[in-house]
Amino acid sequence: xxxxxxxxxxxxxxxxxxPTLETPAPSPPAPLPQGERGGTLAPILLFxxxxxWYGPVIGINQVTLELRPGITGLVGxxxxxxxxxxxxxxxxxxxxxxxxxxxxxxxxxAEAKRHIGYCPELDTFYEEMSGRRFVQTMAxxxxxPRAEALRRTEETLTLVGMNDRAERRLAGYSKGMRQRxxxxxxxxxxxxxxxxxxxxxxxxxxxxxxxxxxxxxxARRGKCLLISSHELEELEKLTDHxxxxxxxxxxxxxxLTQIRDLLDDHPLSIRIASDQNRVLAALLLDLDDxxxxxxxxxxxxxxxxxxxxxxxxxxxxxxxxxxxxxxxxTLDESTHDVLGYLLGGxxx
Amino acid sequence: MQLLHYRSWQGTFHxxxxxxxxxxxxxxxxxxxxxxxxxxxxxxxxxFLMFFFGAFLLAWAESQMAVSGPQLGKMGDxxxxxxGIRSALRILNGSQDTFQYFFAYQGGIVVVMxxxxxxxLIGNDFTFKSLVFYLAKPxxxxxxxxxxxxxxxxxxxxxxxxxxxxxxxxxAFDDWEYFWHVNYFIDNDTGxxxxxxxxxxxxxxxxxxxxxxxxxxxxATASWMRRTMPLIMVxxxxxxxxxxxxxxxxxxxxxxxxxxxxxxxxxxTLLGQGCLGYASDDISPKLHPxxxxxxxxxxxxxxxxxxxxxxxxxxVEIVR
Numbered sequence: 234x235x236x237x238x239x240x241x242x243x244x245x246x247x248x249x250x251x252p253t254l255e256t257p258a259p260s261p262p263a264p265l266p267q268g269e270r271g272g273t274l275a276p277i278l279l280f281x282x283x284x285x286w287y288g289p290v291i292g293i294n295q296v297t298l299e300l301r302p303g304i305t306g307l308v309g310x311x312x313x314x315x316x317x318x319x320x321x322x323x324x325x326x327x328x329x330x331x332x333x334x335x336x337x338x339x340x341x342x343a344e345a346k347r348h349i350g351y352c353p354e355l356d357t358f359y360e361e362m363s364g365r366r367f368v369q370t371m372a373x374x375x376x377x378p379r380a381e382a383l384r385r386t387e388e389t390l391t392l393v394g395m396n397d398r399a400e401r402r403l404a405g406y407s408k409g410m411r412q413r414x415x416x417x418x419x420x421x422x423x424x425x426x427x428x429x430x431x432x433x434x435x436x437x438x439x440x441x442x443x444x445x446x447x448x449x450x451x452a453r454r455g456k457c458l459l460i461s462s463h464e465l466e467e468l469e470k471l472t473d474h475x476x477x478x479x480x481x482x483x484x485x486x487x488x489l490t491q492i493r494d495l496l497d498d499h500p501l502s503i504r505i506a507s508d509q510n511r512v513l514a515a516l517l518l519d520l521d522d523x524x525x526x527x528x529x530x531x532x533x534x535x536x537x538x539x540x541x542x543x544x545x546x547x548x549x550x551x552x553x554x555x556x557x558x559x560x561x562x563t564l565d566e567s568t569h570d571v572l573g574y575l576l577g578g579x580x581x
Numbered sequence: 582m583q584l585l586h587y588r589s590w591q592g593t594f595h596x597x598x599x600x601x602x603x604x605x606x607x608x609x610x611x612x613x614x615x616x617x618x619x620x621x622x623x624x625x626x627x628x629f630l631m632f633f634f635g636a637f638l639l640a641w642a643e644s645q646m647a648v649s650g651p652q653l654g655k656m657g658d659x660x661x662x663x664x665g666i667r668s669a670l671r672i673l674n675g676s677q678d679t680f681q682y683f684f685a686y687q688g689g690i691v692v693v694m695x696x697x698x699x700x701x702l703i704g705n706d707f708t709f710k711s712l713v714f715y716l717a718k719p720x721x722x723x724x725x726x727x728x729x730x731x732x733x734x735x736x737x738x739x740x741x742x743x744x745x746x747x748x749x750x751x752x753a754f755d756d757w758e759y760f761w762h763v764n765y766f767i768d769n770d771t772g773x774x775x776x777x778x779x780x781x782x783x784x785x786x787x788x789x790x791x792x793x794x795x796x797x798x799x800x801a802t803a804s805w806m807r808r809t810m811p812l813i814m815v816x817x818x819x820x821x822x823x824x825x826x827x828x829x830x831x832x833x834x835x836x837x838x839x840x841x842x843x844x845x846x847x848x849x850t851l852l853g854q855g856c857l858g859y860a861s862d863d864i865s866p867k868l869h870p871x872x873x874x875x876x877x878x879x880x881x882x883x884x885x886x887x888x889x890x891x892x893x894x895x896x897v898e899i900v901r
Contacts, residue, residue, distance in 0.1 A: 351717035
């Protein structure tokens with residue numbers, strides 16, 4: 234079991250999620266300024282000390298989480314509890330302990346479900362129905378009268394680019410087309426909270442770009458999106474704000490940079506090129522936070538702990554010594570790398 | 582991408598109970614696309630036509646008897662012959678017997694149809710986890726269960742109550758006395774049991790009881806077994822092997838007559854006969870439990886099924 238990174242940043246930043254808080258925070262990140270997410274708003278999704286068992290197996294363990302408008306990626310290994318968390322948030326299951334609230338209502342109530350759009354991972358449904366009929370039925374289940382249900386069906390089908398193919402039977406749909414139909418049924422009622430389980434899986438590159446654009450636009454409009462995905466590169470294009478799950482718990486939550494900063498056991502690797510590589514290497518080795526420096530192919534490969542402090546000192550250093558920096562690149566700050574460090578082994 | 586510009590919804594949302602009909606409609610639509618359904622439905626229709634035209638056969642036989650009475654008199658007493666024919670064709674005269682036999686035969690076809698259709702109607706929702714889509718919408722699991730039960734009940738009603746009402750209407754149009762006069766058969770010495778409005782309510786009661794019980798049982802067993810073959814085996818056990826066992830225990834080993842309550846089909850028939858106004862002595866087999874005992878068993882089984890469904894739909898997916 235890797236070390237779980239647990240800290241609380243609730244109330245300190247606008248896009249805050251509050252992860253499990255059982256041990257004192259080892260090194261909480263500095264408060265971030267209020268931003269576009271509107272930190273003073275009440276959370277749309279709120280998990281409070283939630284646990285869920287499947288018989289003797291624990292699916293979710295003491296999870297506390299707050300989600301406000303914006304996009305959050307949900308990542309973790311298979312069996313880490315991502316789907317359970319999404320199902321609990323979607324009101325598909327009740328927690329054994331704790332509570333899950335959507336805009337102040339219990340997640341499994343009809344009132345809460347009016348605020349949720351859920352796009353599950355499964356892609357086998359009523360194969361003999363047409364895409365249009367399926368979405369229309371889902372609109373009726375939302376409680377819309379017939380005329381309004383029809384209008385919303387057409388609009389969401391247009392939105393996801395399926396209007397011209399919606400009369401075909403679902404059995405004849407490709408995986409990408411099924412994803413679009415699932416997305417359409419999730420968007421029907423203009424929900425505040427969108428729970429998307431692998432929404433980009435199977436979609437062609439153009440469709441992906443459109444979907445990513447759509448998700449961003451929804452986030453700009455104040456929607457809260459929780460996206461579970463194994464496609465880490467695609468997820469990075471969407472957001473740098475992630476919740477990492479391991480063994481049924483939230484291992485870490487926040488921006489990738491924040492999480493990376495807390496990984497003291499794994500020094501950040503930085504590739505630097507300057508006009509005085511040899512001098513710079515000597516100076517860097519004198520810094521407390523630098524663990525090692527290698528030279529290769531005209532670059533310095535620096536491994537540094539506490540990246541925030543390192544970059545502050547590094548900036549001061551190059552300005553004092555008038556060193557011209559020609560290239561600066563962090564090598565292992567991607568979701569993939571962070572997830573790998575945090576969970577141990579390979580991230581995917 | 583052009584984002585959808587939602588027009589804010591100013592109207593009132595329908596209650597979640599309105600979702601029951603779309604759920605039922607989807608299930609029915611799925612079933613009606615199957616050739617198997619139409620094959621079995623045509624069997625049911627043939628049976629209905631037999632009863633429908635059988636009434637004309639009886640009327641024709643009676644008219645022939647009146648015209649050819651003198652000639653037939655050489656062969657025996659015409660009145661006695663007519664009674665013999667009526668006795669042989671009593672299941673076609675529009676009395677309680679007609680509807681008892683009609684429900685029994687049609688019910689058999691319905692049971693076969695439901696065993697074959699259960700997987701399509703309900704089981705697939707659990708196998709393919711489509712239930713997730715329903716329960717992510719602002720409805721509760723009981724709305725889903727009710728929607729599915731409604732779909733099954735409609736199938737049962739289409740196969741039993743609706744054609745039975747047509748048969749009733751046919752008889753009433755033939756002779757309005759049948760509709761107005763409760764003792765029509767007794768007074769005319771043409772049969773037993775009530776006619777008129779009492780019989781009409783009996784038909785509706787029988788059909789309702791059959792559809793309510795079979796729908797709850799099917800939704801519960803199909804959500805348990807999911808696949809067609811296991812579901813057929815469960816229904817075989819419930820309606821065939823339990824019947825066999827009950828007969829062996831009561832008729833063969835002379836156990837208490839209440840052991841016959843194990844036979845769910847007999848319980849349904851017994852209660853249906855109660856609805857149609859059968860006297861206890863007229864019921865076959867002679868050794869049978871009381872109506873209320875059969876009713877209690879059916880209610881008990883339904884409650885168990887509903888408890889199971891409540892449990893089954895609580896956790897939509899289970900980690901394996």
